[in-house]
Amino acid sequence: MKSHREGRHAFCVHEGIVRRKNMNKYIAEFIGTMILVFFGTGTAVVTGGFTGGLGLGYLGVVAIALAFGLTIVAGAYAIGHVSGCHVNPAVSIGVWLSGRMSAKDFAGYVVAQVIGAFAGTGLLSVVVNGSETLSGFGADGYGTLSAVGLSMGGAFVVETFLTFVFVLVILGVTASEKTSALAGLVIGATLTMVHLIGIPLTGTSVNPARALAPAVFTGGEALTQVWLFIVAPLVGGAIAAVFHRAWFSVKED
Numbered sequence: 001m002k003s004h005r006e007g008r009h010a011f012c013v014h015e016g017i018v019r020r021k022n023m024n025k026y027i028a029e030f031i032g033t034m035i036l037v038f039f040g041t042g043t044a045v046v047t048g049g050f051t052g053g054l055g056l057g058y059l060g061v062v063a064i065a066l067a068f069g070l071t072i073v074a075g076a077y078a079i080g081h082v083s084g085c086h087v088n089p090a091v092s093i094g095v096w097l098s099g100r101m102s103a104k105d106f107a108g109y110v111v112a113q114v115i116g117a118f119a120g121t122g123l124l125s126v127v128v129n130g131s132e133t134l135s136g137f138g139a140d141g142y143g144t145l146s147a148v149g150l151s152m153g154g155a156f157v158v159e160t161f162l163t164f165v166f167v168l169v170i171l172g173v174t175a176s177e178k179t180s181a182l183a184g185l186v187i188g189a190t191l192t193m194v195h196l197i198g199i200p201l202t203g204t205s206v207n208p209a210r211a212l213a214p215a216v217f218t219g220g221e222a223l224t225q226v227w228l229f230i231v232a233p234l235v236g237g238a239i240a241a242v243f244h245r246a247w248f249s250v251k252e253d
Contacts, residue, residue: 026108028079030116032087036071037120037210041138043067044203045128061199068204069192076184084174085184088207089113090237094167097241098249110209117209121217137214139222140203140229147200152225155202156232162194163206163236164243171244205229206236 044067047060075085086092089110096106121137128134139145142155150158169190173183191206198204205211211229215222 022105022108025083025105026112028083028085029087029109029112030119032075032079032083032085033113033116033209034120034123035075036068036087036207037117037213038123039071040064040068040210041121041214042124042127044138044199045124045134045136061196064199065192065195068195069188069190071188072191073184073188076187080184083109087113087116087209088233089209090163090207090233091167091170092237093234094171094237094241094244097238098171098245113209114212117213118216121213125217137217138203139214139218139226140205140211141222141225142202142228143225145221145225146202150201152228156228158198158201159205159229159232160236160239162198162204163233164240166190166194166206167237167240168244168248171240172248175244175249202229206233208233 044060044064047063072085072087075087079085084095086095086109092101092106092109092113095101096103101109124137128137142150142152146155166187170183170187173179173186179186194206195204198206208230211226211233215226215229
């Protein structure tokens, strides 16, 4: 009887530890996504992106790209050891389809990321509403909402391809212990790279959570277009997982 009780107690303790670790991962994804959205889209609001804001022109694009990239670098070293610092459903779907996480964790990550994105945009709204000059929430868009008037089809291709590149790099650099130590810097640099071309085209989503929250706060046409900036990144992340698993996966020596 005592052995049975001890066994049950050990099982309960183990389950409690597992639940706590899972919750820690979800909290980390929530915080990481909140910070990413606040700093990334916040920089877009302050600089005005391609035009407007402080009138920085393409320097505004560079500033936004660096804000997203540097936030990922900071997040990788702050919460990477807890959750891997996905802070992006497109990254999580790539990791899941490559066989590195469970379906349960994938669902938990996505929920945490979406909530975190809304928290980040909500915090940004406090800043915007308290300013006499700032406006908008950094929503993505095509057509009239694109700085270059990119079509819906063009936007879908751009978002799919940019996300494919981003997630493929993540899966590659984290596949081996030989390169994982540099993962934060490489991933941050890659996110900066895709933003440099993507901002004038679509605003650059490559992240469904980052796209959804600003679109909801903005409303109107941005909200009617947000489906593309959710679907295309998920497609790009899924394709990256297929490519990586089929041809680019490596085994440790």
